Amino acid sequence: MTITQEDELIGLKEIGRIVANAVEAMSTTLEPGMTTAELDAIGRKVMEDEGARPAPELCYGFPGATCISVNEEIAHGIPGDRTIRQGDLVNIDVSAEKHGFFADTGASFAVPPVSKSVLKLCRDGKRAMWAGIRTVATDRPLADIGNAVGDFARRNRYTLVKNLASHGVGRSLHEEPGEIATWPDRSERRRMTEGLVFTVEPFLSMGAEWADDGDDDPWTLFSAPRAPTVQYEHTVVTTKNGPIVVTLPG
Numbered sequence: 001m002t003i004t005q006e007d008e009l010i011g012l013k014e015i016g017r018i019v020a021n022a023v024e025a026m027s028t029t030l031e032p033g034m035t036t037a038e039l040d041a042i043g044r045k046v047m048e049d050e051g052a053r054p055a056p057e058l059c060y061g062f063p064g065a066t067c068i069s070v071n072e073e074i075a076h077g078i079p080g081d082r083t084i085r086q087g088d089l090v091n092i093d094v095s096a097e098k099h100g101f102f103a104d105t106g107a108s109f110a111v112p113p114v115s116k117s118v119l120k121l122c123r124d125g126k127r128a129m130w131a132g133i134r135t136v137a138t139d140r141p142l143a144d145i146g147n148a149v150g151d152f153a154r155r156n157r158y159t160l161v162k163n164l165a166s167h168g169v170g171r172s173l174h175e176e177p178g179e180i181a182t183w184p185d186r187s188e189r190r191r192m193t194e195g196l197v198f199t200v201e202p203f204l205s206m207g208a209e210w211a212d213d214g215d216d217d218p219w220t221l222f223s224a225p226r227a228p229t230v231q232y233e234h235t236v237v238t239t240k241n242g243p244i245v246v247t248l249p250g
Helices: 007-030 036-047 055-060 116-133 143-154
Strands: 067-070 072-076 089-098 103-112 166-168 175-180 197-200 203-205 210-213 221-224 229-231 234-239 242-245
Touching: 007 036, 007 089, 007 103, 007 234, 036 067, 036 089, 055 089, 055 210, 067 210, 072 229, 089 229, 103 116, 103 229, 103 234, 116 143, 116 203, 116 229, 116 234, 175 197
Parallel strands: none
Antiparallel strands: 067 072, 067 089, 072 221, 089 103, 166 175, 166 197, 197 234, 203 229, 210 221, 234 242
């Protein structure tokens, strides 16, 4: 989506606030002993109370309102009877639609007690995302995002998952520009245009470089090789003065 008028930005900020509030509500109630289905229900209620529709269900028939991925799962985990335990690394990914506008956000959370290295991975996952977001501005190369994230990962001795990319969003959950690399990609020649809406969502890992399909369902993706992996995501709008982050709670 490319925003051309103020009411579009207002609509995008509204749905962005809703999905951000859902992530916040889920993260603050996350505790050992609850199931991922119970966590999903909290996010669903936030969205539905605001008149929003969960996008994975709406667009793809996903069996849940949100994607909840635990430990070796790194994306598109199905909420169910899996019990969250101490030491788990839980990714919460929320996207939704309201009045024809879509926004997408997510974050990873460590359930104490966890190692210092996992806590650092969570902090650095946020930093990697913001390294990419800070490059967003009109007429800059899209490749700047992946280059910035890649530089951060290299300096801090992490790997990046290279087959899960950022994407355009706004009037649908996934749209042009498609497959925006959050790792260095020399083939990327596109540029950011004024008002362009897309996600920035690197997957930072302590060893994984790919996401693999599992055998149990057609949705859940796993780190390959198996390693602690985090994802942080915001939906942003490109402007000549830099990014507008629309997925902020409020």
